[in-house]
Amino acid sequence: MRARIGVKRCSPREVDRAVWVSPEQARTLLTRSSDRAPFDALTDLWDEGALETxxxxxxxxxxxxxxxxxxxxxxxxxxxxxxxxxxxxxxxxxxxxxxxxxxxxxxxxxxxxxxxxxxxxxxxxxxxxxxxxxxxxxxxxxxxxxxxxxxxxxxxxxxxxxxxxxxxxxxxxxxxxxxxxxxxxxxxxxxxxxxxxxxxxxxxxxxxxxxxxxxxxxxxxxxxxxxxxxxx
The missing domain is CATH 3.40.50.1240 (Phosphoglycerate mutase-like)
Structure with missing residues (x-):
């Protein structure tokens, strides 16, 4: 969009590596167990089409x-x-x-x-x-x-x-x-x-x-x- 304002990239020091993975792989990469519940809720909503708002x-x-x-x-x-x-x-x-x-x-x-x-x-x-x-x-x-x-x-x-x-x-x-x-x-x-x-x-x-x-x-x-x- 013409109105879209550019976003300043974060410092490279904040990111070790960027990689695209499947939702299943992403879940295994979560190191905190408390992160899995919101991740599961997000993927469920995606599967149900509830994020297409x-x-x-x-x-x-x-x-x-x-x-x-x-x-x-x-x-x-x-x-x-x-x-x-x-x-x-x-x-x-x-x-x-x-x-x-x-x-x-x-x-x-x-x-x-x-x-x-x-x-x-x-x-x-x-x-x-x-x-x-x-x-x-x-x-x-x-x-x-x-x-x-x-x-x-x-x-x-x-x-x-x-x-x-x-x-x-x-x-x-x-x-x-x-x-x-x-x-x-x-x-x-x-x-x-x-x-x-x-x-x-x-x-x-x-x-x-x-x-x-x-x-x-x-x-x-x-x-x-x-x-x-x-x-x-």
Whole structure:
């Protein structure tokens, strides 16, 4: 991907030898018995196809100027200087999760949050009017349907360059509960318990990464979640 940031190689002093081996051989090479249980769990998940997930990233926009300090309207209220820097910092993490579809509320503070990544990855931003604060408040059911459609889109999405594609959706804090409801409907109880449930749900510029199994016997299934706030 164009947005992929180079990774600095570790010091040669840290590695004696690098070699590819089969999973069976790898297990015999583990010197600590406590390492075998997680290794066995990993290989079992691989055999079951449970590792073939796609990332669905829920991103709250970066820090915006306060309403009291902005003389314009909500539609064009911009990010602060700190928020703009944070938007740039997000590019590495979004790239790491293979994001190649970018959707956003068309309001400026959301668009500005994903714009650096969109430009770096040469991926246009899909503007979704139904998930602005105003529209989601007017019709929460429609906002939920749009979120569900974006999530279900992972079933058929393919990346020409290979690998599993991912989606990022940039939204406003008041809209987050609707999106979280959509994820909860498609998650087992152990994953539901990990979803944010207290306002503000996510901090500004923070992302919730849902790992989605697109071809599950119950349909699209959220099998794990993690949260990231990219440090400057």
């Amino acid at each position: 796609k990332a669905f990233v829920v991103l709250r926009h970066a820090r915006a100027k306060k309403r009291s300090a902005w003389k314009g309207g909500e539609v064009d209220r911009p990010l602060t200087a700190q928020g703009l820097h944070h938007a740039v910092d997000l590019t590495g993490t979004l790239s790491a999760f293979g994001v190649d579809r970018v959707a956003s509320s068309p309001w400026e503070r959301c668009m500005a949050t994903v714009r650096p990544y969109s430009e770096l990855a040469d991926t246009p931003v899909e503007m979704v009017p139904e998930i602005t604060e105003a529209e989601a408040k007017r019709s929460p059911a429609q906002a939920r349907r749009v979120f569900a459609k974006l999530l279900l889109g992972l079933r058929s999405s393919k990346r020409a360059s290979g690998g599993e594609p991912g989606t990022v959706v940039c939204v406003h804090r008041p809209v987050l509960p609707l999106l979280l409801e959509v994820l909860a409907e498609r998650a087992p109880n152990r994953v539901k318990a990990l979803l944010p449930s207290v306002n503000p749900y996510l901090r500004t510029g923070e992302m919730l990464v849902a790992h989605v199994l697109p071809r599950h016997r119950r349909g699209v299934r959220v099998i794990a979640v993690e949260r990231h706030r990219v440090p400057r």
